[in-house]
Amino acid sequence: MRIADIYISLSAEKSKNLFYYLNIIFTYLLSFVLIFAGVSKIMEPTELIENLSSVFRFLPSLIVISITSFLPIIEIGLGTLLVFSLYHEKIKNKKKLILSGTTALFGMFWAFSIYGYIVGMKNDCGCFGGLIKTSFEFGVIFRNFVLLITSLVIIKINTINYKSNIFRK
Numbered sequence: 001m002r003i004a005d006i007y008i009s010l011s012a013e014k015s016k017n018l019f020y021y022l023n024i025i026f027t028y029l030l031s032f033v034l035i036f037a038g039v040s041k042i043m044e045p046t047e048l049i050e051n052l053s054s055v056f057r058f059l060p061s062l063i064v065i066s067i068t069s070f071l072p073i074i075e076i077g078l079g080t081l082l083v084f085s086l087y088h089e090k091i092k093n094k095k096k097l098i099l100s101g102t103t104a105l106f107g108m109f110w111a112f113s114i115y116g117y118i119v120g121m122k123n124d125c126g127c128f129g130g131l132i133k134t135s136f137e138f139g140v141i142f143r144n145f146v147l148l149i150t151s152l153v154i155i156k157i158n159t160i161n162y163k164s165n166i167f168r169k
Contacts (some may be wrong), residue, residue: 006053023157027082027149030102031149034079038072040129045072048126055115078102103151110144117141 004102041048045068052064078101109127116125116136124133125140134140 019157019160023154024086024153026157027086028142030147030151030154031079031082034075034082034102034105037128038075038079041068041072041075042129044129044131045069045126047124047129050123051116051121051126054121054123055112074101074105078105096155099151099155099158103148103155106144106148106151108150110141113144114138126153 048071049064049068052059052067053061056064078098081091081094082099082102084091085098086092091098113125113136117138117140121136121137125136127134127140
């Protein structure tokens with residue numbers, strides 16, 4: 001075996017390990033954010049209700065309250081499923097669906113933060129209930145963009161995973 005072949009083999013092994021650890025780190029990061037946001041919205045939903053009521057004036061208040069009630073459940077559910085998708089075989093098979101839902105959710109959050117910034121909403125966005133005060137500023141747009149990109153990176157890593165089976169033990 002030539003030295004170049006050994007080097008290529010070692011480089012491929014290092015990149016497999018890098019993808020493996022990035023997948024775990026990013027998955028835990030997104031899971032933490034989703035679960036924390038969901039729990040904080042359950043604890044203090046008034047900011048989110050006020051924002052959704054002001055943006056979606058055409059919707060009846062019952063629908064706004066329903067959205068406010070189900071959003072934290074969806075966030076906590078997706079965050080929990082993301083963590084379980086790392087370890088449980090039955091959920092691993094559904095990881096692409098879980099990541100698609102997570103990416104769609106972060107995409108909606110990003111779009112909502114851009115909308116709030118453009119129309120000049122000055123109140124708290126309700127992203128983390130009343131626990132963390134965040135207004136519609138560039139920082140919120142950037143944070144939501146980073147979370148969206150992170151979920152897309154996890155999808156890409158897992159696409160590589162399915163093509164090359166780098167995570168199979």
